[in-house]
Amino acid sequence: MVLASKISKRRLLFVFNIKKLEDMVQNYKELKKSLMDGYLAEMRKANCCDDDYYRKDAGQIVKLSNGGYFVVGKSRMQTHFCFGYDTDFSGHEQSDAERARAAFVASATAFKNANLRALDETIEALKVGKMEWNRVPVLVRESYCGQSEPINVYDLSWERLSTIIERHGGSATQAQIDADCVSAEDRAIMLGAYEAEREDFSKRLDTYLKKYGTNKLHTWTYWRDE
Numbered sequence: 093m094v095l096a097s098k099i100s101k102r103r104l105l106f107v108f109n110i111k112k113l114e115d116m117v118q119n120y121k122e123l124k125k126s127l128m129d130g131y132l133a134e135m136r137k138a139n140c141c142d143d144d145y146y147r148k149d150a151g152q153i154v155k156l157s158n159g160g161y162f163v164v165g166k167s168r169m170q171t172h173f174c175f176g177y178d179t180d181f182s183g184h185e186q187s188d189a190e191r192a193r194a195a196f197v198a199s200a201t202a203f204k205n206a207n208l209r210a211l212d213e214t215i216e217a218l219k220v221g222k223m224e225w226n227r228v229p230v231l232v233r234e235s236y237c238g239q240s241e242p243i244n245v246y247d248l249s250w251e252r253l254s255t256i257i258e259r260h261g262g263s264a265t266q267a268q269i270d271a272d273c274v275s276a277e278d279r280a281i282m283l284g285a286y287e288a289e290r291e292d293f294s295k296r297l298d299t300y301l302k303k304y305g306t307n308k309l310h311t312w313t314y315w316r317d318e
Contacts, residue, residue, distance in 0.1 A: 096127065096304055100109045108230065108261050119185050119243070124153070125160070127153040127154070127155065128147060128153060130155075130161060131150065131153050131161045131245065132146060132147065134161060134243045134244050134245050135243070135245070138234070138235075138236040138243050139236070144318065146167070149165055149166055150163050150164075150165065150166060150310070151163075151164045151165055151167060151289040151292065151293075152165035152285040152286075152288050152289045152292075153166040153179060153285075154281050154282070154284065154285045155281075156231075156246060156278045156281055156282075156299070157275065157277050158279050160231075160233070160244045160245060160246045161245065161246070162245075162246050162247075162248070162278075162281070162282060162285065164282075164285045164286055164288075164289045165244065166289075167207070167211065167289060167292075167293040167296075169207060169293075169296065169297065169300065170206065170207055171308065171309050171310060172309075172310045172311075173193075173196060173206065173309065173310070173311045173314070174311070174312050174314055175189040175190075175192045175196070175312070175313045175314075176189060176313070176314050176315070177189035177313060177314075177315065178315065186313060186315075189313040189314075190302060190313055193312070195312055196311065197306050197311055198306070198307060199306070200301045200305065200306060203297075203301070203306055204294070204297050204298075205311065206253070207293070207297055208290060208294065208297070211286060211289060211290045211293065212290070213249075214286055215278050215283065215287060215290065217250070218228070218279050218282055218283045218286065219283065221273070221274075221276075223250045225252060226252060226253050226254070227250040227251060227252050227253070228250065228251060228252075228253055228256070228269075228273050228281065229248060229249070229250060229273055229274040229282075230248075230249045230250070230251045230256075230272060230273060230274065231246045231247070231249075231274055231278070232246065232247045232248075232249045233245070233247075234246065234247060241279045242266070246270060248274070248282060253269070254270050256269055257269070259272070
């Protein structure tokens with residue numbers, strides 16, 4: 093009787109946890125649908141009527157602190173890679189490029205890292221709020237030709253800090269610079285979106301490698317004219 097009671101409690105706890113998980117999944121699906129519907133509604137305002145295209149092209153959609161939509165495009169897998177050589181500039185021979193090509197084809201990790209590089213660079217830049225060449229993150233509101241007002245969708249751009257200072261007459265306070273840049277709150281929101289896209293893309297790359305390995309990659313060497 094005691095054993096039956098313990099089993100019953102365990103089963104109830106198991107059922108409760110499953111139900112809780114199902115509710116979380118359902119809430120997540122509803123949130124994603126709500127974000128997609130809102131984003132597509134904004135795109136229609138700009139006479140961008142091809143819902144299927146924008147739906148398929150969107151990897152992650154989030155709302156920024158101002159209520160605007162920010163979209164991380166769905167990552168595209170690269171399977172074509174070229175390796176250059178130039179004896180005049182770097183001293184690399186064709187054989188050097190061929191060795192690099194062969195090493196790349198032999199390494200699933202190299203293929204995966206090459207595909208994830210752009211996402212990784214953006215993620216690291218958002219963490220510190222700066223990219224190479226002293227570029228800082230700036231929000232750009234989307235607008236389209238023939239449209240009277242920009243829509244409530246934003247892109248991420250990286251501007252040189254010097255450009256922002258010039259915009260303020262060649263002298264800008266830190267407060268002015270901060271106002272022009274993406275806020276820490278919005279950087280955190282964007283960072284979450286890029287990290288989620290990286291996780292999804294990483295899984296797709298793993299699936300591809302499990303199915304094909306690196307056998308279907310298109311690689312070649314070429315003479316790099318400096």
